[in-house]
Amino acid sequence: xxxxxxxxxxxxxxxxxxxxAEGEWRPGDLIPGEVELADEFGCARATVNRxxxxxxxxxxxxxxxxxxxxxxxxxxxxxxxEVPVIRQDVEGRGSRYSFDLLGRREMTPSPxxxxxxxxxDDAPLVGxxxxxRTDGSPFALEERWVNLAVVPEIxxxxxxxxxxxxxxxxxMPLSRAEFSFSAASASTSEARxxxxxxxAALFIVNRTTWAGDAPITAVRxxxxxxYVMETVV
Amino acid sequence: xxxxxxxxxxxxxxxxxxxxAEGEWRPGDLIPGEVELADEFGCARATVNRxxxxxxxxxxxxxxxxxxxxxxxxxxxxxxxEVPVIRQDVEGRGSRYSFDLLGRREMTPSPxxxxxxxxxDDAPLVGxxxxxRTDGSPFALEERWVNLAVVPEIxxxxxxxxxxxxxxxxxMPLSRAEFSFSAASASTSEARxxxxxxxAALFIVNRTTWAGDAPITAVRxxxxxxYVMETVV
DNA sequence: CTCGATAATATGTCTAGACATAATATCGCA
DNA sequence: TGCGATATTATGTCTAGACATATTATCGAG
Numbered sequence: 337x338x339x340x341x342x343x344x345x346x347x348x349x350x351x352x353x354x355x356x357a358e359g360e361w362r363p364g365d366l367i368p369g370e371v372e373l374a375d376e377f378g379c380a381r382a383t384v385n386r387x388x389x390x391x392x393x394x395x396x397x398x399x400x401x402x403x404x405x406x407x408x409x410x411x412x413x414x415x416x417x418e419v420p421v422i423r424q425d426v427e428g429r430g431s432r433y434s435f436d437l438l439g440r441r442e443m444t445p446s447p448x449x450x451x452x453x454x455x456x457d458d459a460p461l462v463g464x465x466x467x468x469r470t471d472g473s474p475f476a477l478e479e480r481w482v483n484l485a486v487v488p489e490i491x492x493x494x495x496x497x498x499x500x501x502x503x504x505x506x507x508m509p510l511s512r513a514e515f516s517f518s519a520a521s522a523s524t525s526e527a528r529x530x531x532x533x534x535x536a537a538l539f540i541v542n543r544t545t546w547a548g549d550a551p552i553t554a555v556r557x558x559x560x561x562x563y564v565m566e567t568v569v
Numbered sequence: 570x571x572x573x574x575x576x577x578x579x580x581x582x583x584x585x586x587x588x589x590a591e592g593e594w595r596p597g598d599l600i601p602g603e604v605e606l607a608d609e610f611g612c613a614r615a616t617v618n619r620x621x622x623x624x625x626x627x628x629x630x631x632x633x634x635x636x637x638x639x640x641x642x643x644x645x646x647x648x649x650x651e652v653p654v655i656r657q658d659v660e661g662r663g664s665r666y667s668f669d670l671l672g673r674r675e676m677t678p679s680p681x682x683x684x685x686x687x688x689x690d691d692a693p694l695v696g697x698x699x700x701x702r703t704d705g706s707p708f709a710l711e712e713r714w715v716n717l718a719v720v721p722e723i724x725x726x727x728x729x730x731x732x733x734x735x736x737x738x739x740x741m742p743l744s745r746a747e748f749s750f751s752a753a754s755a756s757t758s759e760a761r762x763x764x765x766x767x768x769a770a771l772f773i774v775n776r777t778t779w780a781g782d783a784p785i786t787a788v789r790x791x792x793x794x795x796y797v798m799e800t801v802v
Numbered sequence: 803c804t805c806g807a808t809a810a811t812a813t814g815t816c817t818a819g820a821c822a823t824a825a826t827a828t829c830g831c832a
Numbered sequence: 833t834g835c836g837a838t839a840t841t842a843t844g845t846c847t848a849g850a851c852a853t854a855t856t857a858t859c860g861a862g
Contacts, residue, residue: 344815357744357780369842380817385843401843402825410654410738415748417650421643505643511590515648515800519752519770537752537770547590567748577845602812613847618813634813635855 343379348387351377356396356407366406367397415567419515419541421501422468422476422557431470437496438465438529443481453544453551460484462491464500467529474530477558486550504545504553511547517565518542520558530560539563576612581620584610589629589640599639600630648800652748652774654734655701655709655790664703670729671698671762676714686777686784693717695724697733700762707763710791719783737778737786744785749775750798753791763793772796 355361367373370388374381388405391397395414399405426433441463450457466478480500482490493503518540527534541557588594600606603621607614621638624630628647632638659666674696683690699711713733715723726736751773760767774790 363738371842380819381843382818382845383816385845386815389844399843400825401823402827402841404842410657415650415652417648417748417750419648424643505596515650516797517650517750517772517799518797519772519794521754521768521770535754535768537754539750539752561752564749564751566750604812613849614813615815615848616846618815619845622814632813633855634853635811635857637812 343377343383345383345386345390348373348377348379348384349390352387352391353396361407363407363409366404369404417565417567419543419565421505422478423499423502426468426470426475429470432472434469434472435499436467436469438467440464440495442484445481449481449554453554454549455483455551464495466499468499474560476560476563477526477529479556479558480553482553483551486547486552500553501555508547508552511545511552513543513545516542522558522561526558530558532561536561539565541565576610576616578616578619578623581606581610581612581617582623585620585624586629594640596640596642599637602637650798650800652776652798654738655711656732656735659701659703659708662703665705667702667705668732669700669702671700673697673728675717678714682714682787686787687782688716688784697728699732701732707765707793709793709796710759710762712789712791713786715786716784719780719785733786734788741780741785744778744780746776746778751775755791755794759791763791765794769794772798774798 352361352367355367361367368376370381370384373384377384388397388399392399392405396408397405398408420428422435423433443461443463444458445453445455445461447457449455450459460483462482462484464478464480464482466480467474468476468478478501482500482504484491487504487508489507490500490503493500495503498506520538520540522530522532522534522536522538524534526538527536530536530538538561539559541559542555543557544554545552585594585600588600594600601609603614603617606617610617621630621632625632625638629641630638631641653661656666676694676696677691678686678688678694680690682688683692688694693716694714695717697711697713697715699713700707701709701711711734715733715737717724720737720741722740723733723736726733728736731739753771753773755763755765755767755769755771757767759771760769763769763771771794772792774792775788776790777787778785
């Protein structure tokens with residue numbers, strides 16, 4: 337028998353999930369307190385606590401001090417997706433990765449960009465346009481700007497050899513990132529580069545990476561038609 | 570001073586994040602072991618463990634028994650997004666929610682659907698088409714099928730009064746769901762219903778909900794142009 | 803030198819008990 | 833009755849110690 341022992345926190349989590357899944361505890365219900373469950377499962381309260389905290393993190397239950405724990409009314413709200421580094425995304429599908437650096441331009445932010453990221457309008461930026469390929473075919477089109485005030489060294493980097501993304505990962509400390517996902521129609525130039533019809537629906541990922549208050553880099557990735565992003569368990 | 574006490578697990582997490590963010594510990598580096606950190610911070614090892622586990626969950630560090638803990642090489646991979654119930658999404662933006670039930674049809678699965686979900690080809694399904702509105706304007710178009718073998722009662726439900734989604738939330742126990750996100754061009758009928766140009770790029774969310782091995786319902790949501798899904802902190 | 807058994811080690815988890823904290827319930831007073 | 837102070841309670845967190853487990857390092861035999 338490979339069943340999970342019921343007095344491990346994962347076993348308790350599974351049992352609580354089962355009771356919720358089978359309707360024993362219904363959405364909105366108050367479930368027994370930690371001491372009661374610990375008693376039932378014959379384990380320490382801390383173990384029950386670990387299990388319930390995990391379930392609360394995943395949004396299945398809601399907990400409040402003194403008020404107790406209840407099953408969430410609107411179940412699936414938080415979802416985790418993986419936004420892979422493109423190279424790994426491609427290679428993970430068993431294909432060969434390559435990229436073309438299409439263009440590179442020193443620039444200052446447009447008023448909209450300057451306002452959005454709190455940059456001075458004479459802040460030095462580098463704009464980079466890259467086409468990522470899978471087995472030679474277009475995979476995603478990347479439009480990126482990098483804040484030279486924060487990362488001046490990138491001005492001298494050989495971005496033909498290493499993609500800007502990988503360069504930044506290797507040279508900058510980790511930091512906070514914000515993502516958004518949307519859809520957009522391919523412009524004529526995007527269509528040409530991605531080898532699709534103008535107006536085709538593209539999946540768009542925007543990512544901004546920050547170091548403290550200063551934005552390091554902002555990226556817009558337009559995936560070739562057919563790209564699907566899936567949730568992980 | 571509202572600074573977080575350094576010997577609470579959240580304080581330790583913050584300190585570890587700071588050391589990573591400021592480059593003290595660089596991507597790929599091995600960081601000190603739990604006992605060493607516990608000693609440095611003057612707390613129990615379990616407290617350090619809690620902090621590091623949390624950071625590992627968020628993908629900032631990677632941990633292996635005996636091998637130790639190191640800073641992740643490819644920082645931002647796991648991202649959490651909220652996929653709200655549409656009514657709450659609309660009302661959360663301060664708008665009035667309404668919906669039209671466009672159509673409803675008893676059906677059996679197409680061969681593709683049957684294969685995908687492991688259904689018999691004579692399994693009874695209900696197909697539902699709904700237009701969700703925000704302040705009267707089209708917001709999202711929903712195409713849904715419900716597995717009548719699992720939820721026979723929905724055949725008699727008044728789905729003009731309560732949307733199918735809310736009915737299911739209220740009557741079915743919570744269960745596992747799978748999501749995918751993509752982009753698609755609006756068909757002529759979709760364009761008419763969503764009040765946009767045919768071919769416009771639509772953001773698509775697919776969701777399948779399972780009870781054990783049996784799929785309960787599958788939904789395809791096509792959002793009106795302009796919809797952006799953002800990550801939560 | 804290679805391979806398999808064994809030792810060493812960092813993380814994973816559990817326990818029992820304690821105190822902290824937030825939110826609710828209740829009581830007493832005006 | 834209304835309201836503020838107080839008690840109660842469920843969860844949140846920490847500790848010190850113990851044992852479990854995965855993985856790596858090492859050592860010995862062939």
